[in-house]
Amino acid sequence: MKACADCGPCLMKRILFQARLAGTGHEFDAVKQCMGLYSELMEPGICSATIATKVHALAYSVMECPDPYLQMKIDADEVSEKYLPQAQEFIDASEDRLKAAVRISLIGNIMDFGSGIAIDSPDEFGRMFDSLLAQGIGSDETDELERLIDASETVLYAFDNCGESQFDRLLIREIRSRGKRVVGIVRGKPILNDVSYDDAVRIGMDRELDRIVSTGDFAIGFPERICDQGLAEELGRAGVLITKGMANYESLSDRELSLPVVFLLRAKCVPVASSLNVPVGTNVVRVKGVKH
Secondary structure, rough: OOOOHHHHHHHHHHHHHHHHHHHHHHHHHHHHHHHHHHHHHHOOOHHHHHHHHHHHHHHHHHEEEOOOOOOHHHHHHHHHHHHHHHHHHHHHHOOOHHHHHHHHHHHHEEEEEEEEOOOOOHHHHHOOOOHHHHHOOOOHHHHHHHHHHHHOEEEEEEEEEHHHHHHHHHHHHHHHHHEEEEEEEEOOOOOOEEEEHEEEEEEOHHOOEEEEOOOOOOOOOOOOOOOHHHHOOOOOOOEEEEEEEEHHHHHOOOOOOOOEEEEEEEEOOOHHHHHOOOOOOOOOEEOOOOOO
């Protein structure tokens, strides 16, 4: 997805939020230096994920904190875990288990802390669980997703935020119940509140998956070049890549891959919503690739 003017203020809000979260006293320097870099990099046609990755890399260097969101990630996982029984009941009561599991996975995508477009703490999620679930899927290509899953031996599943991943496990279980091999994709290094390998293992996601690979680098979504050998191997053998969240969408929506990509996300900002041609706040299941 191409960056637009709206991306600047949003990105700087995030820089300030995480600098305060880090608590190392570098808020002013982080914002100042990141504003300067953003100004240098911003040009028509640049991918929003590419520019955000470079700005965040500078921010982390200035903050001198390798994982400022760590405690917030742990808290988000603990809050979400409380709602897993209720989420499982919703799936069990549904006539279409896969679609119900997709809906459950989507509600967790609200856990996008510090962006100013979602929520700023895990505690806010609990008050929204029922209303989020009631919203359903506003732009829905779940039927095509199901066809792609059924036609695949291996399904790739790219995670987004901690907390959200607790609900992803229920969708992963539904996919594996169909006899599919499911490989999870995590971030190569801690970035924002996204799921890293350590985060995945902390909540037992390694026991839910057949394999875990990483994007191999510090990157918003997927890096510009896929250089991780494990990920490259799995991209070559999988039938479909399911990705969660806006960062994965922003980094992959304009790229050509060798397999269909399914984006599961909540369109939380104007640029992403406009790109998908949906209203802001819409839950989306969108397939990119050849349809039959």
